[in-house]
Amino acid sequence: MTDATQPGRVIAAHGRHYRVAIDHTDVLRHCYTRGKKAGPAVGDHVLIRPEGHLEGVITEILPRRNLFYRSDAQRSKLFAANIDQLLLVLAAEPEFSDDLLGRAMVAASSAGIQIRIVLNKADLPSTAAARARLASTEALGVPLTLISALDTAQVHERLEPLLRGRCTLLLGQSGMGKSTLLNALVPEAGAATRAHSEALGTGRHTTTQTRLYTLPGGGDLIDSPGFQAFGLQHLSPDEIEQGFPEFAPAIAQCRFYNCTHQHEPGCGVLAAVARGDISTDRHALYMRILAENKAAQRY
Template sequence: MAGRRLTQRQRERIERLQARHRELARQPADSVEESTVGSGVDGLVISHQGRTLVVEDTVGQLHRCTARQNLGRLACGDRVVWQASETGGGVVIAVNERHSLLTRPDHAGLPRPLAANVDSVAVVLALTPEPSEYLIDRYLIAITAIGARALLVLNKVDLLDDSMLSAFAERLAPYQRIGYQVLYTSSRTARGLDELRSWLQNRTSLLAGQSGVGKSSLVKALLPDREIRIQAVSAATGHGTHTTSASTLYHLPDGGDLIDTPGVRSFELGAIGVGDLERGFPELGPYLGRCRFSDCRHEIEPNCALRQAVACGAVAPRRLDSYLQLHSALERERRYPS
């Protein structure tokens, strides 16, 4: 999962088109589309189910909408301009600029928008499935690439004895040393839930992690009225039941929004560059480019700044190995694009 990367010219063209759409959206309906009535109003996409969008208006009412084809694929969390239609639903006619976008590949391998305007991502881990530091690193790179804030959550700690908890703490210590916060939680005992609520407050966030780590239990604990809200979304779509595969945005009781999506079981790095990779390893920043040889592979070359940083304890050995592995993968992709 990664942010969509566009050239400056593409970004400028898209923004000009969107600005024109927003201008048209506030004009009388007959100058925009005959099937719509009234002027355009602001809204928030809180669920995306197939071709159906559920848009929340400024007073909290939900509306079943479709979107104009020229807008491309929309995502949960998009801020839009929409108009009521003569059939009783609505039509999304413009999308406001996104400050972040998480995607995943569709069946054709193309990036599919998953969640827009995300400020923070909590990566949830547990005893099983066994956490992989390499996977954690991929999560953190993808989160950093879109400019979001990351949190590591070790969940189901009620299943861990003191020695197991200590071993996990040791494994996660390198992340804490470079500035990532680690929370220990249990939805069964409510341990750490207040701290998690505080971290999510006043942000648009989502929980990411492998299947089986307890994301759903955490979501239920954070959203005590989730079932009521699901019914409201289902009523708005007219589908009768709320599909479990749909991404949905919920307003947290203490402020902030949580996007619940089953699409973040795995992250794809997508089209990232070396700069994105380096930003995902902030502890390497002071040493990159300081090796004796400009083409240093950081393996056996003399006076390698990165290896020296590992030797003096400034960089965790496993983190450097992960960086080198991911860097090699990027090099292979650059030389042999698919």
Template sequence: MQATVYKSTGSWYTVKTAAGEMFQARMKGVFKIDENITSTNPVAVGDLVEIAPDDSDANAKNAMITDIGARKNYIVRSSPHGRNKKHIVAANLDQAVLVCTVKDPRTSLGFIDRFLVTAAAYHIPVILVFNKKDIYRDKELEKFEEIAALYGNIGYEVLLIAAATGDGVDDVQELLKDKTTLISGHSGVGKSSLINGLMPGLALRTKAVSGWSGKGLHTTTSAEMYDLPFGGRLIDTPGVREFGIVDIPKTELSHYFLEMQPYIQQCQFNNCLHLNEPGCAVKAAVEAGEIEVDRYVSYATILETIQEELY
């Protein structure tokens, strides 16, 4: 029987069949020791799995996961259990929404770029949703316009909303309709408030930003998928403070900065890292103002963090 993973809590998974039946499922032991599975979680939210219901207690709705279907894509990050391990955040996505804020807390461009690179590596479109419009003054609105122009010119969709008042939530709803969407962001950016606006009956817990640190407080503890009332599915993920990149060699990183793609083939060397090499078309484009300096600096910063020995 085929089912989709809706929630992962470690050793147990909530799965839903095409008929709408929910089961609590465990993995067969073979998946836990399979050397071909290199992530800390061999089964992720969004996975299609084969299950064998436990017939010994029909009321318990327990099952065993006997097989994992092929993934069309997934979002992966470095595992909190070790930077050399990877954690699959979610699988089989149509798109991702990154919820950001200009203040309380401020989302850094470096964090945004790391997320965009990871999504681009797995061909997942990203929508940038800036929240807390209701608390922005002229200075923050001006900063948002700069950021919106930066990413909008590259081709990303950028929205400004106020989840607390409902302003702009309808626009987000329209983009999510009939699609499977991952929603992510720093803790405290208002992700849970946005989800509550999209699904009023859900009532996810929300917390204010920590006053002493300016950082958000965690409210979601594990990834979970919800059926949207207007069509589609939304995968909520725990708030993240860092987004560690894995499985991307240094020579490939520039391919996932979308504005660099037209210039890569024009470089003098095929393995150009776009740092100090002669005949680099990417650096020439930066100097000509065709690639934003902030994005190039972000690229160079990420490049430094990639551990080449992993490949």
């Protein structure tokens, strides 16, 4: 750091525009980056060079503990950096995607980030069916909390103890009630909410930027736009494997040290799938992600 720069933390991002809270002050600066290199994510600690009145240029991204993001052939979407846990919001209605859930779990596990699931709209009769679909995920050790985001007292009672003193990324498919949940936890956030369209059977995006909020009871909550896709093209084969921690005991039984767990004889993972010790759906997701990333490398 030089005399011309100031340390701060990125608390909001929209495109290539960022809001940075300057350390140990109440100053917020509207900042941007120069060049085409990857930009910062909300939660990043950065150095900025002040410009004009409450503006600045981000000159350096300081070392990260972790980075949670998705990527496809077109671009990468940075969700957040330096987080302690991912709070994935699902709902009884509209129906959530098992594939997107699985991909978020892989991204979190490969980055060493704890994941928790919140099943929203738990007052609906369809909750039992949604809970049954999540039984295999719970069996992997992923904690599940049932709430109704419209019941503010219940939200505070069940979630505040999980969020206190931690930096949490709030993530969910569109239509899961994530903005309603944010409003219950941080009333001043003023997040826009829209009624789910029954005619379309899908939600509408209500968050257009990623933003960090300080929780009244302690801790930080990062809200990000809803998503309908979750590419993982930034992950190497080894990192994809790390995203399936339940494979680890079986991998130790593989005959070949470089086994890809797809077709090799003597593969401990394939044997575990055949015995039912590893879910066929999880192994199928592993195969899909490997195939997608291999195909992407050809272009």
